[in-house]
Amino acid sequence: MAASxxxxxxxxxxxxxxGQYGPAAALYTRALALVQAAGDAAAEERSVLLANRAACHLKEGACRRCVADCTDALDLVPFGIKPLLRRAxxxxxxxxxxLAYVDYKTVLQVDCSLQVAHDGVNRMTKALxxxxxxxxxxxxxxxxxVPVSAQTRWSVPSAAAPGANAPPATASRGQADQAAADMERARTLKEEGNELVKKGNHKKAVEKYSESLKLNQECATYTNRALCYLTLKQYKExxxxxxxALRLDSKNVKALYRRAQALKELKDYKSSIDDIKSLLKTEPxxxxxLRLLQELNRA
Known part of the structure; x- marks a missing residue:
């Protein structure tokens, strides 16, 4: 009897x-051949198999083949986290x-908590x-x-951790819809805060960022609110x-720089210097x- x-x-x-990546890729290829005839009805299964085969190619250093498989997987199921991360x-x-930067940033729209994507963005920022x-x-x-509908999707199982991303049985569609609505509202509030900063209304911007953070704890929203607090001379805040922000993204350049600025104003020069030195490891x-470090060394 033929294998399913x-x-x-x-x-x-x-x-x-x-660790047998060649044989694994061959098995995924055989499975793909069997589901190919089903067409759109098997789109998700084909996407999983392509993403799994892409992981094999990546492990073996066949990066162009990895890109090709990930792109095909994303054509079938757009905004999948695994193929986006592997292609990046x-x-x-x-x-x-x-292109790697774009994929990492796209992943963060789907799930802003993924440290691997934050790290990727930081590396690409430095390289670019x-x-x-x-x-x-x-x-x-x-x-x-990324549309809200894609943000509510659960990631497909990967080769490295089959079934690891399956939704908990208790998660209801209503909960997923509410989470997506909260994330969308948080993004809108953050953008409103950004516009207020441009107009110089930092106090009102703080209110918008605070509302946003109640719905979605995002690194950029924290660093944006920190900028407002600096302007308002609320250095402890x-x-x-x-x-x-650094709890979410330990190498975030804006967070390190703005914390160093605030610590300087609070006369905690040692901690401020430590933050600047950490920043310079990422962006030497x-x-x-560098200018702030000179000022701190003279303080």
Whole structure:
């Protein structure tokens, strides 16, 4: 009796766990051949198999093949976290930093809590700053806007951890819809806060950011509110917000710089210097940080 696609996938997962990436890829390929005829009805299953095979290619250093499989997987099921992360890693290995940055940023729209994506964004920011200078953002391809429907999806199981991302049995559709609505509202409030900052109304912006953070704890919202607190000379609050941002993203440059500024004002020069030194490990040519370090050394 011929093996079923699900049996082949399980066998491929087992080979992957054993570090046998070539045999695992071959099993996923056989499973893909069996489900190909089902067309759209098997789109999600095909996407999982392609993402799993992409993981094998990435492990073996076949980065272009990894990119191809991830792209096909995303065509079938848009905004899947696993294929986005694997394609980003492959782009990074190929030194296609702009495309890797876009994929990492897209992942964070789907799930802003993923540290691996935050770390990827930081690495790509550093690489692009060195490569293209301060105007590197102007050369980026457009970053797609992830629809709310994609944010409510559960990630497909991966080769490395089959079934690891399955939704808990108690999670209801109503809860997922509410979570998506909260995230969308949080994003709107943050944008309103950003507009108020541009107008110089930092006190009102703090209110908007605070409302946003009640719905979704996002690193950028904390650093934005910290900037407002700095302007309002509320330095202890700025330190607290930057610390919260660093809890989410330990190498966040804005959080380190703004906390260093606030600590300087609080006359905690040692801690301020420590933050600047941590920042310079990520961005050794950051002129604002180097200038602040000189000021601190004279204090």
């Amino acid at each position: 696609p699900s049996a082949l996938r399980r066998a491929g997962n087992e080979e992957f766990r054993r 890693a492959a782009y990074e290995a190929l030194e296609r930093y702009q 700053l060195e490569k293209d200078g301060v105007n590197w953002r102007q050369k980026l391809p457009p970053i797609p806007t 700025a330190v607290q917000d930057c610390s919260e 040519k950051n002129t604002a940080a």
